[in-house]
Amino acid sequence: MQTFRTRPGVLLLDVLIGVAVFSIIVSGVIYALLFAQTSTLKSGDHIRATHLNQQSIAGVKSIRDNNFADLTEGIFGVSIGESGLWELSGTGSVSDDGFISNVQVTSIDSNRLQLVATTSWDLGAVRIGESSLVTDITDWHREQAASNWGNVSLDSAYIDAGTPLFNAAVASDSFAFVTSEISDGGAGLYVFDITDTGSPNRVAEGYTLGSAGYDILLVDDMLYVVTGDDGAEIQIFDTTNASSFSATDRVATINVPGNSKARSIVLVSNTLFVTSLEDSTEAEIFSYDITDLGAITLLDSLEDAGASHTSIVVQNGYAYTATTNDTKELRVIDAFDAADLQFAVGGGGYNVPDTPDGTSVTAFGGYVLLGRLQGDLTEELHLFDVSESPVPTAAPFNAETGQSVNALDAEPTGTYAFAATNHDNQELVVLDIDTFVGGGNPIVDVWDTSTGLGRGVTYDSLHDRVFLMTNSAFIILQPSS
Amino acid sequence: MVSAIGSFTLISIGSLQNGLTFQSSAQAIENANTCAEIGLMSLFLNNGYSGNESLSLTNGTCAILQPGGYGNTNRTLCVEGIRGNNTRRMEIVVSTLLPSITVYSWQEVSTITACSY
Numbered sequence: 001m002q003t004f005r006t007r008p009g010v011l012l013l014d015v016l017i018g019v020a021v022f023s024i025i026v027s028g029v030i031y032a033l034l035f036a037q038t039s040t041l042k043s044g045d046h047i048r049a050t051h052l053n054q055q056s057i058a059g060v061k062s063i064r065d066n067n068f069a070d071l072t073e074g075i076f077g078v079s080i081g082e083s084g085l086w087e088l089s090g091t092g093s094v095s096d097d098g099f100i101s102n103v104q105v106t107s108i109d110s111n112r113l114q115l116v117a118t119t120s121w122d123l124g125a126v127r128i129g130e131s132s133l134v135t136d137i138t139d140w141h142r143e144q145a146a147s148n149w150g151n152v153s154l155d156s157a158y159i160d161a162g163t164p165l166f167n168a169a170v171a172s173d174s175f176a177f178v179t180s181e182i183s184d185g186g187a188g189l190y191v192f193d194i195t196d197t198g199s200p201n202r203v204a205e206g207y208t209l210g211s212a213g214y215d216i217l218l219v220d221d222m223l224y225v226v227t228g229d230d231g232a233e234i235q236i237f238d239t240t241n242a243s244s245f246s247a248t249d250r251v252a253t254i255n256v257p258g259n260s261k262a263r264s265i266v267l268v269s270n271t272l273f274v275t276s277l278e279d280s281t282e283a284e285i286f287s288y289d290i291t292d293l294g295a296i297t298l299l300d301s302l303e304d305a306g307a308s309h310t311s312i313v314v315q316n317g318y319a320y321t322a323t324t325n326d327t328k329e330l331r332v333i334d335a336f337d338a339a340d341l342q343f344a345v346g347g348g349g350y351n352v353p354d355t356p357d358g359t360s361v362t363a364f365g366g367y368v369l370l371g372r373l374q375g376d377l378t379e380e381l382h383l384f385d386v387s388e389s390p391v392p393t394a395a396p397f398n399a400e401t402g403q404s405v406n407a408l409d410a411e412p413t414g415t416y417a418f419a420a421t422n423h424d425n426q427e428l429v430v431l432d433i434d435t436f437v438g439g440g441n442p443i444v445d446v447w448d449t450s451t452g453l454g455r456g457v458t459y460d461s462l463h464d465r466v467f468l469m470t471n472s473a474f475i476i477l478q479p480s481s
Numbered sequence: 482m483v484s485a486i487g488s489f490t491l492i493s494i495g496s497l498q499n500g501l502t503f504q505s506s507a508q509a510i511e512n513a514n515t516c517a518e519i520g521l522m523s524l525f526l527n528n529g530y531s532g533n534e535s536l537s538l539t540n541g542t543c544a545i546l547q548p549g550g551y552g553n554t555n556r557t558l559c560v561e562g563i564r565g566n567n568t569r570r571m572e573i574v575v576s577t578l579l580p581s582i583t584v585y586s587w588q589e590v591s592t593i594t595a596c597s598y
Contacts, residue, residue: 036490043497043501044500046503047503047504136518138522144579144580173527219551220551269549
């Protein structure tokens with residue numbers, strides 16, 4: 001029998017093999033630990049660099065917020081200056097822990113810049129790297145000044161051979177859609193090619209709405225028309241092919257409770273608010289969910305006994321309506337929850353002196369402007385400051401137009417508002433809001449037309465034009481240059 | 482012992498991935514911000530802007546959905562940015578466009594609900 005002692009060197013060999021294997025395994029573990037540590041550090045470096053890149057971009061955006069023109073092309077460091085504000089300085093900035101960051105600014109067009117924020121680091125043999133983030137910024141923070149509407153002039157006009165009694169208008173880039181009565185031969189809805197606003201060209205001349213058209217709005221390609229059709233007071237059309245507009249473009253309708261009583265609409269997100277003339281058995285204010293035009297649903301309605309609501313606008317979650325209510329010519333409705341319409345806390349409206357009906361309403365920059373029928377004792381225009389309270393708590397600023405105000409609109413800067421009136425030689429009145437608020441006579445210009453009463457007015461921001469609708473004309477007015 | 486080494490190695494690779502994923506995700510949100518900036522500028526210049534744009538960017542893509550609302554007030558802008566496997570989405574509610582844009586809210590969301598796809 002062979003024994004341990006009879007095999008010299010075996011023990012030594014086993015020990016050596018054992019030590020070698022153990023060393024290899026321990027080395028592997030140590031390497032794995034070191035690798036894990038290095039990986040964690042490298043990962044941390046990338047995250048740190050990404051944060052610094054985000055910080056650089058935020059700094060440049062802060063400069064942009066103040067003035068887009070302060071940004072020029074080049075490679076800059078971004079740091080906080082002595083004033084405590086972000087500023088571009090040098091060609092890079094170094095963090096306390098040794099990361100070097102810069103931003104490359106490249107102009108794409110007059111309103112758009114590309115930012116490439118890059119951070120590099122060299123923190124030892126295995127901790128060297130570079131990381132970038134790319135983003136574009138634009139000049140959306142800028143403020144647009146109003147054109148000078150204190151001096152209006154004629155751009156062009158479509159004058160019908162008859163008296164369509166035009167009511168309201170809305171425009172896309174290339175087309176204007178104008179509603180009318182049908183009682184004196186009007187088509188209810190007219191389409192004009194206004195690619196050149198100086199030369200409106202009526203298209204789809206064979207089309208008739210089949211009922212009177214009242215208020216109108218355009219959202220993307222969808223045209224919402226308030227009509228006199230007692231089974232389809234709201235009609236929705238696809239205007240993709242506006243030049244050949246036809247009845248087949250109608251994609252949906254809403255049968256508003258009451259017979260042909262709907263008069264005005266406004267859209268907020270996916271909720272359509274509708275107001276109607278007085279109906280003894282139906283409400284006068286309605287809200288509809290139009291998310292799916294194939295399944296429009298009534299969300300809620302609100303009754304205002306004895307009052308017609310002829311115009312509506314929404315501002316900061318509150319709907320303002322012009323009404324025939326003798327003690328609440330201006331109604332204020334809490335519209336935050338469209339499925340739970342309520343008159344706003346604080347009285348639900350405002351009672352202006354005397355009883356001429358409210359006819360129209362518009363809103364801009366913390367103000368609500370109400371137009372009324374002509375009053376012997378009172379003015380026809382009332383401007384409410386609603387910046388502090390949605391229901392006016394103070395008496396409005398008042399202005400006299402001499403005749404009934406039929407429609408109102410304002411350009412979005414809130415510098416000027418426009419009123420369509422029954423006045424014989426002031427069918428359009430231009431109002432300077434600052435003067436109005438200052439207590440002076442706000443009328444800075446008027447437009448006289450021989451085509452009938454001022455029945456409707458719309459400011460078109462796409463073309464910076466005012467559309468004035470009269471008995472027989474669709475008039476396009478422009479500001480002075 | 483071998484399994485310990487394997488575990489350490491996997492953890493190491495995971496650590497490396499964390500940094501790169503964070504960077505990729507940050508780029509995705511910058512792509513979304515790019516579309517937000519472009520969308521806001523477009524709405525400012527033309528409140529009839531209809532969105533539905535996809536942009537190819539230096540490091541990924543972004544998309545502007547059809548804005549909600551109409552006219553000068555109460556508009557909603559929805560955008561998403563993509564970088565690799567990372568997608569970030571944002572909804573922006575604008576109180577007014579003119580005379581200057583007033584942002585009511587600007588928040589990241591997991592699913593866009595305020596605009597139409």
